[in-house]
Amino acid sequence: MTPPIIEGVFFIICYNFKMFNNFRKKINTKSVSGFPEFTPEKQRAFDDIKKIIDETFSNFGFVSIDTPVMERQEILLAKAGGETEQQIYTLKKGDEELALRFDLTVPLSRYVVDHYNDLTFPFRRKQIAKVYRGERPQKGRFREFYQADIDIIGDGELSISNDAEMVGVVNSVFNKLNFGKFIIRVSNRKILNGLLEELNITEKTKEVLRIIDKLDKIGKPKAQNELKLHGISDLEIQKIFELIEISGNNKEVLDSLEKLDIENDQFKLGFDEIKYVYENAILFNVKEENLKIDLKIARGLDYYTGTIYETNLIDFPKLGSVCSGGRYDDLSGKYTSKKLPGVGLSIGLTRLFSQLEETNLINFKKESQVKVLIVSMINDLSFAIKTANNLRENNIPTQIYFESKKIDKRLKYADNLNIPFVIIVGEDEIKSNKLTIKNLSTGKQEKIGIEKIVSYIKKC
């Protein structure tokens, strides 16, 4: 056994060495690239946007679910493909091989099967939550980001009217968010598919969709060239462009589509659907200028079978689509033999926020959620706490400043946090039963009877 004195010295040396080491090399606390994290002011702005979206979803009858961040790897791999599969974060612990979700649609498709007997269909669910993609870090690319999703899932069948209402939801969301002019672009997969069927080139559907998807980026000549490289003839290319280049107002687009006179059942069904979706969407107070039938949109994902949506902010063309989705015939085909058709939308919330951050569309200088800072000039806090109790019971978020700092430091604290009112408690105030209240935005200071303080603040 080591004698205590030596043990003690040894301890002191070790302890100081540890201290020295800690001082010399502190751990890197910078947040990891691709994992956004905000200051409280920005967080509040973000949460406000999230809340507007969430409340709008609720207003349209969507209810929340909250699936785990992790899924069995086989669940995710059954649905992921190509790039997405490479980006899955996997974990290993215990018996199950788990991975982090890369979207909210795959977890929904699993959830609906798992809870089938407890759900009432059509099932309208919302989920606003983080998803994970292990991309190489670069500006504007996130590895953890929020998606705000809604889906309506039918049991066996689902009315096309739901597709129309989805336009109404997007319209409500972007009207309320107030990020300037927006346009909801709608198409229907069956229209292009019908044409390709008519042209007898359905085996090239994937390539055609992929090329049309990037038409805006690469331009027409390049797109035509690529189509040619895939063995599509000049005449076929001409037919495809005749379709996707149809322009004009929505009624004109529908007229031109009809006049193409394509005798294909799928095409006709697609035409009927998009006409119905357009006519009914307008009923949800969607203005013509905010809705555009646009046959150029294709949506990369191959599970869409009918209506497809993209949404653009006119003043922010670089953002691309901020809200996309569509109709799918078979949500959970990999997990069940039940047919569960659905229509869904997803808003890329984190990306949207981060791009708008640099504009003046998001207000970071908002008044604090904390309405009142109480400052006590005396040691006995009973009067200050009683005042806080009263305000809090009336749902006025209140903070008491407890630190012993000079009054100007305390006022500065309220100012830094954008707290609108400071209530000052001192001997005079207690004797007179009147509180000094200072409005930091106007600079005005007055004395108010304690019984009137709640109504005074609520009025402001």
Place this chain on the structure above:
Amino acid sequence: MTPPIIEGVFFIICYNFKMFNNFRKKINTKSVSGFPEFTPEKQRAFDDIKKIIDETFSNFGFVSIDTPVMERQEILLAKAGGETEQQIYTLKKGDEELALRFDLTVPLSRYVVDHYNDLTFPFRRKQIAKVYRGERPQKGRFREFYQADIDIIGDGELSISNDAEMVGVVNSVFNKLNFGKFIIRVSNRKILNGLLEELNITEKTKEVLRIIDKLDKIGKPKAQNELKLHGISDLEIQKIFELIEISGNNKEVLDSLEKLDIENDQFKLGFDEIKYVYENAILFNVKEENLKIDLKIARGLDYYTGTIYETNLIDFPKLGSVCSGGRYDDLSGKYTSKKLPGVGLSIGLTRLFSQLEETNLINFKKESQVKVLIVSMINDLSFAIKTANNLRENNIPTQIYFESKKIDKRLKYADNLNIPFVIIVGEDEIKSNKLTIKNLSTGKQEKIGIEKIVSYIKKC
């Protein structure tokens, strides 16, 4: 090249084989053990509880942050120890070695250092979010669960009054949650530490704390035995028990503590602190019956240096502490040489919910958040949609039932989802400009002029 006909046959065989396989062995969609996931009704009950906690935190001036689910492994490992370290979920992707957070305190300690210059101290933050621990799955143990945390972080110093207010927050939360009688137990680490210093056995502090922590479980004789095994003398054990067994009402406990007459500076400071915390906590409308100075609570974590809290629901003793926390001198010592003292609390939300689920304290039969289901008896939806627009503009969450089912199926749908009102739109209603509204809880059905529909529903 394969002739098309053979290719076709080959395709059909492959396709059917795939279908057969899909049918034969569908992927396991059960949610993974330890990762709770609720039906929409339960989710709503959970979200309601979460909202009450969140709003109470806001009312006391706490603001939200939202740190990433992942941290650098070195950040977590610097703070984790023993069991917790074994439970960390690690990931590897790209250059950074990442892992999932096991609590919200470590991310906070990193956040405060990283954003130090953007924060205003004292910094009051709330975060209600999921954390991850790779425990062996067993009943009541979660691997993904919500914690609801608040902390107040000072820059260099932090007034003891904050410790008192924390009791006020817990008191408000559990009064509003209405889960029956609760008791907030408070102690102060300095008191026991002072005694151990006085007894000259500070090197055994960890063991003493650990044994006291489980006193309720193992009983006094076993605890005394264990202390003896650690080389603590009978007299020392007697002194320890003299302290921790002090009982009576709060004033009596303080009196008895004072009468122990221990001449140790740390002990005296601890006594002054707990007396101050008690006297000021009561000012936040905390009833004597809901607050108990209890010198038996020790809190396992070794970073606490002053006030410590535990909270118990009287009717659910098996739950243990549902809200715990305390004062720490040095939040971010591993990452910075700045001194950042704080006081914090954490509610184990998922565990609390899952235990109360089986009682009648949580109402799952609540009225739906969706207030109205609109059912159209005619194909033209314009009147139904107009009605929905009107209700939604007045923030009455409304769903239109679009599927073509019989009227009793539609009413059953509203009933299943606990939607309180069904509005029926048909030829008669459109002609008369009156809507048929059915109150599903009373069964009453009446005709209301469309201009009165909003006020009618808001009144109910």
